[in-house]
Amino acid sequence: MFRAVPMVQMHAIVLEQDERAVLRGLGQLEAVQLTRTRSGPDTAPLAPRDRTGELTNCDRVRTRAGELRRSLGIQPSSNGAGTAEMTLSQAEERLRFMEAQIAGRLSHRQSLIQRQRELNATCERISCFRGLDIPLDQPDQFSLLHFVTGSLPVKNLMDLEKGVAENVALFPLAQQKGRQSIVAITTNQGRPTLESALQLAGFQREVLPATHNATVDTWFEEGELEREKVAAELEQLDSELRVHAAEFTQPLADIDGLITVECQLLEAGQMFPRTEATILLAGWVPADTAPTMEQRIKGITGGRYAFETTLPDHATENQVPVLLRHTRLLRPFEMLVSTYGLPSYREIEPTLFVALSYVVMFGMMFGDAGHGAVLALAGLFALVAGRSEKVRDFGLLLLFGGSSSIFFGVVYGSYFGIWFFKKYALWHDPLEGDPIRLMFGAIGFGIVMISLGLILNVINRFRRGDVIGGLLDKFGLSGLLFYWGALALLTNSGAIGSRGFMGPAIALFLVVPLVGWAIKEPMEHILHYGAGEQHGASGGLAGAAIESLVGAFEAILSYLANTISFVRLAAYAMSHAALLVAAFMLAAQVRDISIGGSLWSVVVIILGNLIAIILEGIIASVQALRLEYYEFFGKFYLGDGQPFEPFHLAADGQVSQS
Numbered sequence: 001m002f003r004a005v006p007m008v009q010m011h012a013i014v015l016e017q018d019e020r021a022v023l024r025g026l027g028q029l030e031a032v033q034l035t036r037t038r039s040g041p042d043t044a045p046l047a048p049r050d051r052t053g054e055l056t057n058c059d060r061v062r063t064r065a066g067e068l069r070r071s072l073g074i075q076p077s078s079n080g081a082g083t084a085e086m087t088l089s090q091a092e093e094r095l096r097f098m099e100a101q102i103a104g105r106l107s108h109r110q111s112l113i114q115r116q117r118e119l120n121a122t123c124e125r126i127s128c129f130r131g132l133d134i135p136l137d138q139p140d141q142f143s144l145l146h147f148v149t150g151s152l153p154v155k156n157l158m159d160l161e162k163g164v165a166e167n168v169a170l171f172p173l174a175q176q177k178g179r180q181s182i183v184a185i186t187t188n189q190g191r192p193t194l195e196s197a198l199q200l201a202g203f204q205r206e207v208l209p210a211t212h213n214a215t216v217d218t219w220f221e222e223g224e225l226e227r228e229k230v231a232a233e234l235e236q237l238d239s240e241l242r243v244h245a246a247e248f249t250q251p252l253a254d255i256d257g258l259i260t261v262e263c264q265l266l267e268a269g270q271m272f273p274r275t276e277a278t279i280l281l282a283g284w285v286p287a288d289t290a291p292t293m294e295q296r297i298k299g300i301t302g303g304r305y306a307f308e309t310t311l312p313d314h315a316t317e318n319q320v321p322v323l324l325r326h327t328r329l330l331r332p333f334e335m336l337v338s339t340y341g342l343p344s345y346r347e348i349e350p351t352l353f354v355a356l357s358y359v360v361m362f363g364m365m366f367g368d369a370g371h372g373a374v375l376a377l378a379g380l381f382a383l384v385a386g387r388s389e390k391v392r393d394f395g396l397l398l399l400f401g402g403s404s405s406i407f408f409g410v411v412y413g414s415y416f417g418i419w420f421f422k423k424y425a426l427w428h429d430p431l432e433g434d435p436i437r438l439m440f441g442a443i444g445f446g447i448v449m450i451s452l453g454l455i456l457n458v459i460n461r462f463r464r465g466d467v468i469g470g471l472l473d474k475f476g477l478s479g480l481l482f483y484w485g486a487l488a489l490l491t492n493s494g495a496i497g498s499r500g501f502m503g504p505a506i507a508l509f510l511v512v513p514l515v516g517w518a519i520k521e522p523m524e525h526i527l528h529y530g531a532g533e534q535h536g537a538s539g540g541l542a543g544a545a546i547e548s549l550v551g552a553f554e555a556i557l558s559y560l561a562n563t564i565s566f567v568r569l570a571a572y573a574m575s576h577a578a579l580l581v582a583a584f585m586l587a588a589q590v591r592d593i594s595i596g597g598s599l600w601s602v603v604v605i606i607l608g609n610l611i612a613i614i615l616e617g618i619i620a621s622v623q624a625l626r627l628e629y630y631e632f633f634g635k636f637y638l639g640d641g642q643p644f645e646p647f648h649l650a651a652d653g654q655v656s657q658s
Contacts, residue, residue, distance in 0.1 A: 003349050004342075004641070005323040006287040008309040009035075009316065011280065012294075018301045019279045023268050024261075025300045026281075027649035031293060033321050034283040034647045036271040044273035044280045051266040058266065061088070062259045064095055069252055071106055072245040076256070088262055091255045098251065102244050109237045112230050119227045125206055126216050127174075146191040148198065150205040151179040160201040168194055181206075260650050268647060284321050284644070285309070312345065314465065320345035323644035330355055332397040335390075340629055341639025346463050348456050350637060355400075357449060357632065358624050363404025364442070365572040365620040367430070368580070370416035371613050372405025401621070412573075416609050417580025430573040431581065438570040446566025446631065447487065450559075453635030454480045460636055468524055471516070474555035475635045478516035483559055485509020517552035521545065562631045568623055576616045583608020 010032060014022050026032050039047045069076070086094070152160065157180045161170055167190045173181040186194045209219060272279050285293055287309075294307045312320045322342045326334050333355040343349050366372070375398050382395025409415065413425020422429055430438055454475050461470030470476050489496065489505060496505050522545050583605055591601040633639065 001349070001352060003347075004345055005325050005644075007284050007320050007323070007345065007644075008287045008290055008311055009282070010285045010290060010293065011282050011308050011310075012297055013278050013280055013306040014297065014301055015304055016274065016277055016279050018304065019269060019272075019281075020265055021300050022281065022297055022305075023265050023647075024649065025296050026293070027264065027647055029289075029293060029296055030646045030648040031289040032283040032285045032647055033645050034268055034271055034281070035319070037273055037280060037282045039273035043282075044275055044278070046274045046276070048270050048272050048274065051270050055263060055266050058088070058259050058263050061092055061095065061255070064099070065252055065255050065259070068095070068099060068102075068248070072102070072241055072248060074245050074249055074252060086254065086258060088258065091258050094251055095255060098244075098248050102241065105237055105241060105244075109234065109241070112234050112237065116227065116230045116234065119223055119230065122209055123220060123223050123227070126209070126220060146186050146188050146194070148184040148194065148203075148205065149182075150198075150203055151176070151181045152198070152201045152203045154178055154180045156180075156201040157182070160197060160203075163197050163200070164194060168197075179204075264647075264649055283647070284319075286323060286644075317345050321644035322641035324349065324351070326351060329396070332393040332400075333358065335393060336625065336628070340633060340637070342641035342643055344638060344641040347460050347638060347641065348463075348636070350456070350633070353452065353456075353632075354628055358628060359400050359404045360445070361569055361624040361627060362401045362620050363406075363408040364445075364569050365623060366401070366405045366576060366616055367408030367412045367573055368414040368416065368576065368612075369406045369409030370414075370418075371609070371617070372402040372407075372409055374402070374613055375399075375405060375617065376402030378402075408573075412577070414577065414580070416605075417577070417584060417612075419584070430570070430577045435570065435574060438573065439567050442566050442569035443563060445569065446563050446627075449566070449627070449632050450483065450562055450635060451480070453632050453637075454483065457636030468520060468527075472520035472523070474517055474551055474558075478513040479555060479559075481509060482513035482555075485513075486559070514552055517555060518545070518548045521548040521551070558634075562634075565631050566627065568627070572616070572620060572623055576612060576620070579612045579616060580608065583612070 012022070026034075037043050039045060154175055157172060164170065164184075164186075168184060168186040171183040171185075173183065175181070184194060184198065214222075269279075272281055274280065290309050297305050297307060322345055324334055324338075324342070330351050334351050336358065337343075337349075337351050337354055363372070379395040379398025379400075379402055383392050383399060384395075386392040386395055411426045412429050413422045413427075414429060415421040422432075457473070457475045458470050458477055458480065461467075461473065461476060472478050485505065486509060489509060493502070496502050586608070587601040587604040590604050591597045593600055
């Protein structure tokens with residue numbers, strides 16, 4: 001319960017001919033995290049085979065399948081791979097056959113789309129010139145006249161009309177997007193003058209399609225007919241391609257599944273050293289799953305294998321992946337721990353402590369039986385009706401938080417903030433009586449949490465073999481001595497002084513821990529320096545001493561700040577109660593309204609409670625999590641563990657060896 005799932009390192013020697021079958025079996029078992037192993041005299045003499053060429057071929061086939069899918073508008077399958085059994089070469093042949101079936105249609109479709117774009121652009125360009133019967137048969141070849149078609153900014157049209165010569169005829173047409181389309185006609189002699197005036201006016205020439213014996217109107221009519229013909233042909237082609245899409249959907253899913261599995265097998269195969277005939281597989285596996293894995297390998301290879309497991313040692317424990325297994329009740333709180341970081345393999349796993357403390361802190365800040373019941377019912381609904389595991393876990397978290405709120409609501413006598421129930425409180429409302437007692441209670445809870453963190457840190461240090469850290473670290477035994485001693489001096493200074501123990505108590509509880517903190521880094525520096533290792537500050541022994549002094553000063557401040565930080569438990573409990581009091585005070589004022597005062601009063605009370613549930617619920621959950629992460633985890637928890645990622649084949653289908 002307080003540590004990760006025990007792991008062992010697995011080594012298996014199998015024949016090279018059995019490698020793919022064994023990897024596929026391990027992938028189906030999903031119980032081993034494969035590790036890359038170097039070749040050498042202690043493992044296997046030959047380096048892993050280079051599968052780059054085969055992986056490149058897989059990527060090429062995957063790219064071709066993706067292009068074919070996109071061309072046909074086929075969405076990637078969301079139901080996993082197909083179940084067809086094929087080799088990679090068979091997949092390539094099937095893909096080649098599908099490409100050949102639709103290549104001509106796709107090419108023709110692309111040409112039709114291009115022609116459709118050209119027709120649409122030309123029709124849009126010349127639509128404003130319809131009705132003028134402008135000839136398209138080389139209009140500039142007229143011996144006497146010069147035609148110009150195009151557009152200019154609307155604001156420049158009047159200036160152009162004033163600036164052109166008398167031998168120029170301007171025909172304003174439709175306006176589009178702030179530009180005025182025009183046709184200008186002049187004599188060949190007036191052409192230079194017209195061109196100059198048009199340039200000054202910001203004129204953009206529209207080149208009309210040159211067509212023999214045609215005008216704008218006739219071309220537009222013929223263009224409309226061609227557009228309809230192209231659209232009909234495109235629709236026919238799309239209909240044929242949709243038939244092919246329905247036909248190719250499953251084969252493409254089969255190919256995708258094959259490529260996915262093939263790439264996984266090839267990438268895994270590049271991790272293991274070998275001999276001329278055998279492969280050395282290595283990885284981390286949960287200790288309780290190792291016998292099952294050996295039986296799977298034995299069945300696949302027909303007994304042609306060698307298998308051994310070894311426990312992690314100090315040289316390999318930093319490489320051990322972390323797997324957490326909790327009951328359904330603790331799984332939601334595992335999510336809170338994992339958000340901060342997984343514990344390292346030797347580190348104490350704090351999920352149980354987080355579950356208990358988080359629920360208590362949330363309920364203390366959000367203490368109202370009615371509000372807690374709302375959260376509990378919402379959590380129960382999510383737990384029963386949730387379709388995913390995350391939703392159900394979140395529902396369980398709400399259920400626990402709501403139950404804690406109900407308990408503290410009964411203690412506070414708070415039921416939706418209704419004053420009538422205050423007299424039934426087991427204690428009293430946070431705003432009544434002496435609030436200092438509530439604050440002392442919050443600080444007392446904080447002392448317990450900080451002390452637990454210190455104890456866990458000492459255990460973690462000793463488990464890692466860090467004896468000096470366990471004894472002299474600011475959060476080690478010396479820190480625990482300082483913290484408890486400082487609390488004893490603050491709370492019982494009179495009794496200690498009256499018995500003449502003040503001097504020895506100060507020496508034991510304050511001076512001894514401070515000396516321990518001051519010498520910790522220099523001691524570690526000397527020990528590691530003697531062993532030829534780099535450690536601590538880069539400034540040598542002097543730098544280590546300065547670092548220790550700074551750490552000691554920081555520790556004194558952190559103990560004070562972390563303890564006082566738990567006052568927020570009482571502060572937010574009072575703010576929750578104050579928000580409800582404010583809602584009822586406002587409701588009393590609204591009740592005096594002549595029209596519907598009573599109804600509006602009820603509405604205000606309901607809205608006040610909703611705001612309290614949503615706003616204070618979020619605040620309480622965040623603040624409880626903050627206390628966990630900073631004040632509790634900061635004492636002992638590194639959270640630098642690497643998650644256990646078992647080898648598995650993403651595709652569900654059965655794919656034969658190629």
